[in-house]
Amino acid sequence: MTTGLDGIIAAETVLSHVDGTAGRLVLRGLPVEHAAEGLDFEGVTALLWQDFHPLGGNGRRLAAAMARARVGVARRLPLLLPATAGLSAVEALRLMLSSLADGSAADDAVTVAAAVPVFVAAHARHLAGLDPVEPDEHLGHAADFIRMLTGSAADPAKARALDTYLVTVSDHGLNASTFAARIVASTRAGLISSVVAGLCALKGPLHGGAPGPVLDMLDAIGTDGAAPAWIGAELAAGRRLMGFGHRIYRVRDPRAEVLKRALAPLSSPRIRLAEKVEQAAIAALSHHRPGRPLATNVEFYTALLLDAVGLDRSLFTPVFAMGRVAGWTAHVMEQEATGRLIRPASRYIGPLAA
Numbered sequence: 001m002t003t004g005l006d007g008i009i010a011a012e013t014v015l016s017h018v019d020g021t022a023g024r025l026v027l028r029g030l031p032v033e034h035a036a037e038g039l040d041f042e043g044v045t046a047l048l049w050q051d052f053h054p055l056g057g058n059g060r061r062l063a064a065a066m067a068r069a070r071v072g073v074a075r076r077l078p079l080l081l082p083a084t085a086g087l088s089a090v091e092a093l094r095l096m097l098s099s100l101a102d103g104s105a106a107d108d109a110v111t112v113a114a115a116v117p118v119f120v121a122a123h124a125r126h127l128a129g130l131d132p133v134e135p136d137e138h139l140g141h142a143a144d145f146i147r148m149l150t151g152s153a154a155d156p157a158k159a160r161a162l163d164t165y166l167v168t169v170s171d172h173g174l175n176a177s178t179f180a181a182r183i184v185a186s187t188r189a190g191l192i193s194s195v196v197a198g199l200c201a202l203k204g205p206l207h208g209g210a211p212g213p214v215l216d217m218l219d220a221i222g223t224d225g226a227a228p229a230w231i232g233a234e235l236a237a238g239r240r241l242m243g244f245g246h247r248i249y250r251v252r253d254p255r256a257e258v259l260k261r262a263l264a265p266l267s268s269p270r271i272r273l274a275e276k277v278e279q280a281a282i283a284a285l286s287h288h289r290p291g292r293p294l295a296t297n298v299e300f301y302t303a304l305l306l307d308a309v310g311l312d313r314s315l316f317t318p319v320f321a322m323g324r325v326a327g328w329t330a331h332v333m334e335q336e337a338t339g340r341l342i343r344p345a346s347r348y349i350g351p352l353a354a
Contacts, residue, residue, distance in 0.1 A: 041141045045170070080096045109332075222273075224272070
């Protein structure tokens with residue numbers, strides 16, 4: 001019996017292909033390395049939406065539509081922000097996205113993609129006792145998010161690094177959050193409801209809730225020389241090393257290398273320690289579990305890049321959603337266009353009636 005649906009084909013998709021053996025990720029025909037190098041967030045969203053949305057395939061027109069939508073959703077903030085009291089960043093995002101009504105999928109896709117950075121930035125400022133910053137229609141998605149969050153114009157290198165991250169995590173096969181979104185979409189519940197379902201799945205520490213603890217690990221290790229002993233103690237205690245191992249990849253996650261290269265121009269003070277920890281972890285894991293390949297995954301350099309951009313680790317999961325919403329919306333539209341109600345079977349193992 002297969003548990004966790006490993007190896008079960010639940011959908012056919014044109015959106016992304018994950019080859020865990022070869023360590024490849026392809027986004028609609030583009031290797032992730034090429035997509036990250038040549039596209040911004042609006043561009044990769046237009047690529048993923050092609051054939052499913054009127055603006056699919058046209059990154060320039062989609063960028064203009066998203067910019068207008070950011071301004072539109074920002075008008076909802078005075079009513080929404082007071083309701084987020086006591087909520088974490090991802091829980092506040094969940095609440096605010098839930099306030100959007102399901103309507104036309106084409107309109108909703110633009111709205112929800114635009115809403116994520118507006119809501120995340122505004123909530124972070126609200127927690128700090130600061131007023132929201134109005135969106136700027138003349139800026140790109142990543143640069144405007146940094147500006148709305150900090151109140152200052154984004155450093156171009158940081159905006160580009162964030163764009164690279166958003167492209168890199170925009171889609172990744174039928175992962176848990178995307179599958180959740182497609183299940184809801186298969187019931188015809190609507191695009192907004194489907195995206196909220198995806199966010200709820202992303203929140204879990206076994207999925208999108210994991211990058212922050214990578215920084216906790218680096219903080220705990222502290223210095224280069226302490227890495228082997230610290231890692232050995234964690235493995236001996238049966239604890240997981242954050243940023244290593246992946247359900248699909250049996251070699252290094254290709255997204256890790258993309259993000260490592262994107263991190264280089266930011267001169268992160270953590271990079272030397274991170275490289276030493278990575279080397280020590282790979283060596284220790286190879287010895288500890290010789291029959292199970294465990295390599296660096298996307299979480300490791302995600303944490304370093306988002307930290308170097310200037311984001312608090314509490315924002316890492318919502319910013320993951322800011323990129324992945326491109327894939328969620330594309331999968332929802334694909335499911336609505338080509339799929340049927342997703343209704344797997346279960347095997348009953350309880351007692352039978354007498």
